[in-house]
Amino acid sequence: xxxxxxxLLLTALLFGMPRVAAAWPDWLRLxxxxxxxxxxxxxxxxxxxxxxxxxxxARLGLLKELSSVPDVQVSEEAAAFTVTGHSVGGRVTARVAxxxxxxxxxxxxxxxxLEENLRxxxxxxxxxxxxxxxxxxxxxxxxSDRSGSRQIYLCDPQGRDIQQLTxxxxxxxCPSLSPDGSAVAFTSYRQGFPVVMLLDLSQGWERVVTxxxxxxxxxxxxxxxxRLALVMSFLGNPEIFVTDLGTNTAACVSETLGVPASPSxxxxxxxxxxxxDRGRGPRLYLAELPEAEGEVRLTPWSTRYGFCTDPEFSPxxxxxxxxxxxxxxxxxxxxxxxxxxxxxxxRGGARHPSWSPNGRYLCYTxxxxxxxxxxxxxxxxxxxxxxxxxxxxxxxx
Amino acid sequence: MTRPALLLPLLHCLGGCxxxxxxxxxxxxxxxxxxxxGFTSPLxxxxxxxxxxxxxxxxGYALSAAHEKLLRDFAAALPEGGGGARxxxxxxxxxxxxxxxxxxxxxxxxxxxxxxxxxxxxxxxSLQTTGLGHxxxxxxxxxxxxxxxxx
Numbered sequence: 001x002x003x004x005x006x007x008l009l010l011t012a013l014l015f016g017m018p019r020v021a022a023a024w025p026d027w028l029r030l031x032x033x034x035x036x037x038x039x040x041x042x043x044x045x046x047x048x049x050x051x052x053x054x055x056x057x058a059r060l061g062l063l064k065e066l067s068s069v070p071d072v073q074v075s076e077e078a079a080a081f082t083v084t085g086h087s088v089g090g091r092v093t094a095r096v097a098x099x100x101x102x103x104x105x106x107x108x109x110x111x112x113x114l115e116e117n118l119r120x121x122x123x124x125x126x127x128x129x130x131x132x133x134x135x136x137x138x139x140x141x142x143x144s145d146r147s148g149s150r151q152i153y154l155c156d157p158q159g160r161d162i163q164q165l166t167x168x169x170x171x172x173x174c175p176s177l178s179p180d181g182s183a184v185a186f187t188s189y190r191q192g193f194p195v196v197m198l199l200d201l202s203q204g205w206e207r208v209v210t211x212x213x214x215x216x217x218x219x220x221x222x223x224x225x226x227r228l229a230l231v232m233s234f235l236g237n238p239e240i241f242v243t244d245l246g247t248n249t250a251a252c253v254s255e256t257l258g259v260p261a262s263p264s265x266x267x268x269x270x271x272x273x274x275x276x277d278r279g280r281g282p283r284l285y286l287a288e289l290p291e292a293e294g295e296v297r298l299t300p301w302s303t304r305y306g307f308c309t310d311p312e313f314s315p316x317x318x319x320x321x322x323x324x325x326x327x328x329x330x331x332x333x334x335x336x337x338x339x340x341x342x343x344x345x346x347r348g349g350a351r352h353p354s355w356s357p358n359g360r361y362l363c364y365t366x367x368x369x370x371x372x373x374x375x376x377x378x379x380x381x382x383x384x385x386x387x388x389x390x391x392x393x394x395x396x397x
Numbered sequence: 398m399t400r401p402a403l404l405l406p407l408l409h410c411l412g413g414c415x416x417x418x419x420x421x422x423x424x425x426x427x428x429x430x431x432x433x434x435g436f437t438s439p440l441x442x443x444x445x446x447x448x449x450x451x452x453x454x455x456x457g458y459a460l461s462a463a464h465e466k467l468l469r470d471f472a473a474a475l476p477e478g479g480g481g482a483r484x485x486x487x488x489x490x491x492x493x494x495x496x497x498x499x500x501x502x503x504x505x506x507x508x509x510x511x512x513x514x515x516x517x518x519x520x521x522x523s524l525q526t527t528g529l530g531h532x533x534x535x536x537x538x539x540x541x542x543x544x545x546x547x548x
Contacts, residue, residue, distance in 0.1 A: 143496075150532055170440045170533050173496060187500075192438025193527050194500065213430035215504045215528045218497050231501055233526070236427030237508055238501045259458060259505045262497035275498060281456055282498055307456075309495045323495055330495070351495050392496055 043129040046079035058087035065122035090114035133357040141175035146388030159384040177396040185219040229263035321353035354395040428521040439535035450542040472517035483548040488528040504528025
């Protein structure tokens with residue numbers, strides 16, 4: 001029986017053989033690129049009356065949802081947006097108008113519970129007011145050994161609504177959520193060998209994406225949701241590949257005899273970062289992908305830290321979070337991209353950072369506990385503890 | 398004809414395919430892996446190691462002199478050309494490494510063992526590798542090591 005369900009047309013043919021480049025790609029030298037965005041003052045929102053049987057609860061619940069959002073400020077004065085509405089039996093209808101009274105949107109929310117409807121409304125409000133996706137309805141995928149083997153779970157940023165997504169014999173690890181949140185790519189050991197699979201979260205079906213000899217691991221969704229970067233070793237050494245989910249073709253984008261791992265995409269979809277140990281411990285490398293045919297350009301990316309793994313670009317592409325070794329233990333470091341200062345966010349065994357959709361927070365694990373770290377307030381909170389040993393969290397973009 | 402059937406010959410070709418790479422003193426020829434059809438993972442059923450485990454230290458993936466002696470003895474004990482035997486080379490890495498790095502590192506170590514055995518005269522297509530990182534441990538595994546299983 002043929003072991004590969006979906007094969008990969010091998011090659012470096014698509015992009016040509018990669019080469020090491022010393023200079024930054026031209027498109028990275030944009031004016032202002034790499035400078036952190038100036039902090040903006042929060043948008044002012046007014047929460048007006050909510051009529052109906054559960055109107056009062058809806059208004060109070062919405063105020064609570066918005067109170068924890070740093071990018072908006074609830075205010076009676078000089079509000080840029082005003083929300084009013086109606087709520088009966090937990091359903092919510094909301095009308096949002098701008099400062100001139102012009103309607104921005106009117107929407108009804110009919111999920112089973114008032115709380116869920118208010119989270120959806122809060123996310124829509126935040127998106128309208130700030131242009132950034134909200135956190136209330138985002139999800140974090142992670143790995144836990146709670147069931148006796150490593151399996152993949154989902155929870156919300158409060159550590160609630162925990163769902164076990166996989167029940168694979170011998171485990172499933174390394175989740176990556178698709179940009180629209182509809183699917184999870186992961187590594188499964190269900191046949192005893194590591195293969196990359198895709199789980200459709202709405203339909204529940206799974207399919208094998210790559211099942212080549214050696215390992216298939218570390219899948220990361222591209223921002224377009226149609227490609228995965230991953231590690232495969234069927235050529236006789238582990239390499240980073242980009243595979244197209246529509247055509248099941250793949251191209252090798254690294255050129256190494258080292259230990260390439262944990263590829264991650266720049267939001268432009270034109271740049272990958274990955275770790276590679278070429279003999280001096282893992283360091284970070286950039287792979288610039290050509291728009292059509294052409295060479296992949298490989299560039300070492302200096303961080304000044306040793307043992308760098310698990311890099312992830314911030315949603316605006318201007319920072320990179322990664323795990324490094326600081327003081328003999330793993331630590332979370334954030335560095336401006338493509339260059340600039342780096343700062344240690346958390347020491348003492350913290351690892352595997354992943355950005356919130358709005359770029360304000362990082363989630364990571366430390367000694368098996370899942371944390372969310374507020375980068376502006378420089379404080380963190382436990383999201384999930386006592387749920388087995390938690391590893392490899394990934395925040396839905 | 399289905400897509401997998403079309404691609405089958407391509408993968409079989411890979412078994413004998415070699416690829417020169419520019420390196421800095423490391424091995425210069427890579428031997429692609431053949432189909433792993435018929436190979437059994439030690440996660441599915443207990444398998445007996447074909448020789449002592451090769452224990453690594455730190456983050457390294459290069460073979461030590463002790464590793465090479467053990468592998469030379471192992472290859473010498475087999476009939477010429479391996480005698481038709483097939484072997485699965487399984488790597489594992491310790492918990493102190495992040496999961497993604499551990500998977501690649503364990504595979505890289507298994508590949509280093511495979512290359513050395515090919516240099517000792519074993520056919521490339523008879524040697525399969527996989528890296529488990531620290532995701533799962535077959536019975537008897539010590540961690541941070543590479544184990545060879547006869548198939």
